[in-house]
Amino acid sequence: MVKTNSRTVKRVLIASANPLFAKGLEKIYGDKWGKGAAELSLANSMGDTLSRLESWKPDLVIVDYDDRAIHREEFLTHFIVSNRPMQVMLVSLQASGEVVVYDRRTMTPAQAEDWLNLPEQPTAQTSITERREKHMKGSVRHFVIVGLLVIAATAGLYYLLQASGLLPAKAAIQAVLIDEVFDLYFFLMAFFYMLIAVFVFYSIAVFRAKKGDNSAGAYFHSNTKLEVVWTVIPLIIVVALAFYGARNLAAVRAVDPDAMLVKVTAGQWSWQFEYPELGIKSKDLYLPVNRQVLLRMTSRDVIHSFWVPEFRVKQDILPGANLVKELRITPIKEGAYKVLCAELCGGAHADMNANVMVVNQAEFQKWAAGLVSKAVKEPAERGKTYVEANGCVSCHSADGSRLTGPSFFGVYGSQVELLDGSKVSADAAYLRKSILEPNAHVVKGYAPNVMPGDYAKVLTDEQVNDIIEYIKSLK
Numbered sequence: 001m002v003k004t005n006s007r008t009v010k011r012v013l014i015a016s017a018n019p020l021f022a023k024g025l026e027k028i029y030g031d032k033w034g035k036g037a038a039e040l041s042l043a044n045s046m047g048d049t050l051s052r053l054e055s056w057k058p059d060l061v062i063v064d065y066d067d068r069a070i071h072r073e074e075f076l077t078h079f080i081v082s083n084r085p086m087q088v089m090l091v092s093l094q095a096s097g098e099v100v101v102y103d104r105r106t107m108t109p110a111q112a113e114d115w116l117n118l119p120e121q122p123t124a125q126t127s128i129t130e131r132r133e134k135h136m137k138g139s140v141r142h143f144v145i146v147g148l149l150v151i152a153a154t155a156g157l158y159y160l161l162q163a164s165g166l167l168p169a170k171a172a173i174q175a176v177l178i179d180e181v182f183d184l185y186f187f188l189m190a191f192f193y194m195l196i197a198v199f200v201f202y203s204i205a206v207f208r209a210k211k212g213d214n215s216a217g218a219y220f221h222s223n224t225k226l227e228v229v230w231t232v233i234p235l236i237i238v239v240a241l242a243f244y245g246a247r248n249l250a251a252v253r254a255v256d257p258d259a260m261l262v263k264v265t266a267g268q269w270s271w272q273f274e275y276p277e278l279g280i281k282s283k284d285l286y287l288p289v290n291r292q293v294l295l296r297m298t299s300r301d302v303i304h305s306f307w308v309p310e311f312r313v314k315q316d317i318l319p320g321a322n323l324v325k326e327l328r329i330t331p332i333k334e335g336a337y338k339v340l341c342a343e344l345c346g347g348a349h350a351d352m353n354a355n356v357m358v359v360n361q362a363e364f365q366k367w368a369a370g371l372v373s374k375a376v377k378e379p380a381e382r383g384k385t386y387v388e389a390n391g392c393v394s395c396h397s398a399d400g401s402r403l404t405g406p407s408f409f410g411v412y413g414s415q416v417e418l419l420d421g422s423k424v425s426a427d428a429a430y431l432r433k434s435i436l437e438p439n440a441h442v443v444k445g446y447a448p449n450v451m452p453g454d455y456a457k458v459l460t461d462e463q464v465n466d467i468i469e470y471i472k473s474l475k
Ligand code: HEC
Pocket: 387, 390, 391, 392, 393, 394, 395, 396, 404, 405, 406, 407, 411, 416, 426, 431, 434, 435, 438, 439, 441, 442, 443, 446, 447, 448, 449, 450, 451, 452, 455, 467
């Protein structure tokens, strides 16, 4: 039945989804050449056949020519791609046991056409090598088209995500840092979504089955290279994201030692903000722009959560003196925002919000002064608050001890010796000028240009008056 060459056939792969076909062949083979003459193996699917063609390296493949599951063209393309000696035997039971044997190395184009039984195909004249090259070029072309489509679609979707305003304004340094990570996520989402969608829709459109083709179609399973690629690449991405996220988290939590402290008390269903440096309390959260604020937060009752969407960061607030939570925010954009409670905390949870006003330094001082003058009746006492809130105390003591600047103690009404040797009596006008224009008179024994020169912009007239009252009181 089979015309074998001088080489002994060692490995025989039988490809048929029909178990009887395989069993029958096995028997014929054994009867003819005796059991043990060959190693037989059964492949009952197309994928199985193709993968075994590579991995098991059979010398002879016996193909059930009537089996529609064994896609002829697909099999032929795989059969011809190597120079390793291999023969294929096509057996058709329907054509009353007709058998044809082909050798992969000596196969002619005419034989291939014969095999495929597609005489009226326009490619009938092309050689096997040409067909193979065409097949390769064809798939490269598909990949290039799909690649370009994925790039274009990713760019489009990413742009849409950016333009759709999913995220509110970035009003704090922390928001900028968090949005960097968000942006990367949006990009990856757009890319992976399009990678899948474009492949699916391209395949549906381009590789649609021809009318009347009822075959199961070509398929394969277990491609080790592909599996390694789609495991390793996501692994690298996830690890990189973890590093990137950790780095930005550290930056989000960075501590500025000059941060302004605000104590936040949450309760069903309101917020209260206390500025210990200024000695004031407020229902609104006023924040000077470009200065880090340290929120120290506690709850009077249940769990609440501090959240200003424009700042991005969020912190749960727990009841109990030993469970005070901290959050650092550096506002960078002046404007009016809202703090929301982000933890379901009872009936009016949804209404638990307060105004957040990010303002410039001068406006902040004005607002604070308004509250201080209401809260504190005594001008000298208010002055003390301003001196503490504006950092004067880091250079000026109240007890006569010398710091970077002269002590405020006893200075009012004294004779102050200046750098040029002249003397001036320290009255209210002198003190005012010393605060607003520090370099107008420089006190002897102290360096000029050390005291900040911008208090005129920061302090209101009333605040300066109060500070003078406070300095007067120190004697
Ligand atoms: C960085 C340090 C520094 C800070 C902060 C600072 N000063 Fe001064 N201040 C000085 C120095 C140094 C002098 C002395 C040299 C001079 O007269 O400019 C001075 C001088 C003065 C004088 C004149 C004192 C005297 O003995 O004649 C007054 C009043 C004064 N400062 C008020 C203030 C007030 C009020 C603030 C806060 C709103 C303030 N300073 C913040 C360093 C500082």
